[in-house]
Amino acid sequence: MFGVYNNPDASVLTYYGLHALQHRGQEAAGIVSCEQNQNGDKSKFNIHKDLGLVLSVFSDDKILTDDLKGTSAIGHTRYSTTGSGDNRNNIQPFKVNYKDGNLALSHNGNLTNTKFLRNKLQNEGTIFQTTTDSELILHLIAKSKESDVVNKLLDAFSQVVGAYSICILTDDKLFAIRDPHGVRPFCFGKVDDSYVFSSETCALDIINADYIREVNPGEIIMIDREVVETGIEKSFQASTVDKYKHCIFEYIYFSRPDSTVFGEKVDKVRRTIGKNLAIESPAPVREPEDTKKIGIINVPDSSNTATLGYFNEMVKHNKDVKHEIGLIRSHYVGRTFIQPGKDKRKMKVKTKFNTVKGVIKDRKLVVVDDSIVRGTTSKLLVDLIKKADPKEIHLKITSPPIVSPCYYGMDFPTAEELIANQHDSNVEGIREELGVTSLSYLSTEKLLESVPYSNPKTDFCTACFTKNYPIQIEGLEEMKKEQFDD
Ligand code: SF4
Helix, strand or coil, X not given: CEEEECCCCHHHHHHHHHHHCHHHCCCEEEEEEEEECCCCCCEEEEEEEEECCHHHHCCCHHHHHHHCCCCEEEEEEECCCCXXXXXXXXXXXXXXXXXXXXXXXXXXXXXXXXXXXXXXXXXXXXXXXXXXXXXXXHHHHHHCCCCCHHHHHHHHHCCCCEEEEEEEEECCCEEEEECCCCCCCCEEEEEXXXXXXXXXXXXXXXXXXXXXXXXXXXEEEEEXXXXXXXXXXXXXXXXXXXXCCEECHHHHHHCCCCCEECCEEHHHHHHHHHHHHHHHCCCCCCCCCCXXXXXXXXXCCCCHHHHHHHHHHHHXXXXXXXXXXXXXXXXXXXXXXXXXXXXXXXXXXXXHEEECHHHHCCCEXXXXXXCCCCCHHHHHHHHHHHCCCCCEEEEEECCCCCCCCCCCCXXXXXXXXXXXXXXXXXXXXXXXXXXXXXXXXXXXXXXXXXXCCCCCCCCEECHHHHCCCCCCCCCHHHHHHHHHHC
């Protein structure tokens, strides 16, 4: 998600921002811009969105320069967590025209009272254009009986439960809204006189914007002409909680290591995660018959940083290890576990990696990876590495076993599809299925030790590892029954 206010090149900046956020969603991309007439008393919303990567959706320059004119814009890259990924209607941003003017919305996260809201709105006569949770928010705003837009937002968000970082564009304002638990990241920056909101700071860097701060959990930030002229932020606290529940998986895998997320540098946290994995499960010892040092290799790109942390810790303990680039990744295919559909995933893995044979052959290898979801990717990767003839493969995972789905915006499969559940969390069973010499996961305790608690309210969601869901999920007990009692 990305949003810009007060810039003659708003859609171009949004395009670059989406580029930097491509890793957060690869199914579809879109931009809505707001164009004022010469007197500045009327505005028009322009939209362009399609299935595909940012580069292909906006392959024609004219889309940005001629079609998406305007001084404010919001954008979105999508990967589906609710609603079908192939349905074009589900591509964001969504744009509507209601009695008070135009409204457009980009949403990262997942609402957890969708059924209740959908039934309520349907009973009131609402007709839906998409199958997403995000559309519900637009209807709640449009239907609110409050008089001004801020109160409409406060009213709408008082009815919504779940994880959401949201940009809303109106005819003359840009809003950033974040759920009270701050599950997904959301930051705020400035370039010259323009205000920028983004899921991650790497998208501020690409347009040379300065990072101001996080959008606080439960906060609504409003940018309008007055804010631009005075430089004084307008902020409203919609709701508060005792403890935030940031998604810990953002640090393990999802966010880019060059971003600052939840107020902390991802690179630093990820290195600590790698270091703690090394403390819990060190590399094997080099025996006299081992002709080569133990090779520590990363699975590019998501485990690069954690592998450095792991390797540095091993060196500190005088282990006879060498950090090697043993896997080469082709950058022209997407990251794997967020590709919907299993067959597509197999194809992606085959086209994504190749081995550096000379590095791997006859060597004891430590392979550091961030997570194992279904196991399909890991199994294919292990088979690929084996073809290069290593002596042993020790697979080290920088997260605990994933045992439960995510209802807050990460596209994990059902509980039955998770490899850890297929083996009742028996690591030996998983090791055998993957065909590696040894398999180790980082413990939840050590993971929680690896992340910083700089704010007294900071805490983390770990539900996909622990099944402790911190935010109410409608129908969870029934879902658990279906998933775990079968
Ligand atoms: S369940 Fe897992 S992926 Fe989902 S928000 Fe919690 S920690 Fe993140």
